[in-house]
Amino acid sequence: MEEAGATIYDIAKVLNLATSTVSRALNDDRRIAKTTRELVNKTAVNLNYRRNHIAAALRKGKSKILGVIVPRIDRAFFAEAVHGIEQVAHEAGYFVTICQSHERLKNEIFSLEALMDARVDGILMSCSKETSSFDHLQKVVDRKVPLIIFDRVINEMNINMVSIDDFAGSYDATKHLIEQGYKRIAHLTLSANVAIYKARLSGYRQALLDHGIAVDPELIVSNHLQLIDGIEAMKQLMDLPNPPDALFSTSALAAAGAAQYLKTLGIQVPGSFGLIGFSDEPFTSLTDPPLSIVDQQSYRVGNAAAELLLKQIDEGALKIPKHVVIRPTLVVRQSSLR
Known part of the structure; x- marks a missing residue:
């Protein structure tokens, strides 16, 4: 077991100095003679003394x-x-x-x-x-x-x-899908009342409207955005009488789940179906195919x-x-x- 380090009291006892003198010497206080400062620091090393930086900071009114x-x-x-x-x-x-x-x-x-x-x-x-x-x-x-x-x-x-700018990120993602020729673009969002997901939903809606595409409430699915949620959302969407041909998911993980389900249906991604996720998770460049994403910087x-x-x-x-x-x-x- 490693021995506990010495304290300034131990150093003071060995050198027969006041603890205040030891403390000042360890802080390189110029009021203490150079020879004393050097002796104190050499003794501190020999006794395995380690300064408590947090305690020192707190004495100055900061914890750092x-x-x-x-x-x-x-x-x-x-x-x-x-x-x-x-x-x-x-x-x-x-x-x-x-x-x-x-x-x-x-x-x-x-x-x-x-x-x-x-x-x-x-x-x-x-x-x-x-x-x-x-x-x-x-x-x-x-x-x-x-x-x-x-x-x-x-x-x-x-x-x-x-x-x-969550609005801008979602707008750009949806606009990209539109420019690729996709017409029925679904959106996967969070069921909780979180401001950033509201902004992403607004960005998605505005991109559709700006390109003359009506917002279809059936194509907007809310859940917890986990892998299984992406699978379940894709099942729900593909069962619609007029299913989507693309999905913009506010979660990369849920987008990966959606891709898994589409693969079981034999639907080609991309081509027959376009897919974009949100957040550059490490796996997104390794999926088949690699997943387009909104990089959150x-x-x-x-x-x-x-x-x-x-x-x-x-x-x-x-x-x-x-x-x-x-x-x-x-x-x-x-x-x-x-």
Whole structure:
């Protein structure tokens, strides 16, 4: 078993110095003679002393820790967003601690309380699918803990946010399918009341209308957007008297499920059927055929969210909350071509 490191009290005892002198020497305080500083640091190494950076930061009124709450870290979007957050945070000298809500409101509330109790300097959060009331977020604001909401924006609160232009991403995807010659384009969305999915639905509808195609409510299916949901949605759609010839899914995973079901029917993708998903999950370039997707620019979202949070920490709350919007990009692969 590794021995526990020494404390400044141990160093002070060995050298017969005051603990305050040891502390100043370890912090390279010029009021302490150079020979004493060198002796203290050499003794610290010999005694396996390790500085507690968090405790030192707290003494200065800062923990140098940022808290991040995401629904699921195993989703490519959130993993890449956290990567972007960490890159900015580490360059600024901050540690990052990560919590997952697993799409449950109670977990989100618990994580917020835990992070505030840990005295983090700020929090970045993407809301769970269950989050429809915001008292727990108002509590963070009231305690003057800097807070940034990213990806799943909250229109009901005046707080700093970073998101992509979900409307534009959906519009571009639907427009691409139309330009490829597809006429009856279905849409798969989330059953929960989440703002970003509303924006994606609006983008889909507007693209149809702008190209003279009526919106058919039968072609819009709401579910939980998992793999099995994509399969079930495709069954429902293909059983219609006038089935679709394309699908724009707001989930890459559900789009993969749809592709699986179409394959069992012997329907050719692309050609007979066009398919686009949302979010550049690693598997999307490996499916047969490779899946066209809307790339959410997740790394850039994480970068922007962390930069906005550090600005809020350094300068205080902005009088007018800022909403940074990043435009996603359409990645065209074989599944949507004709």
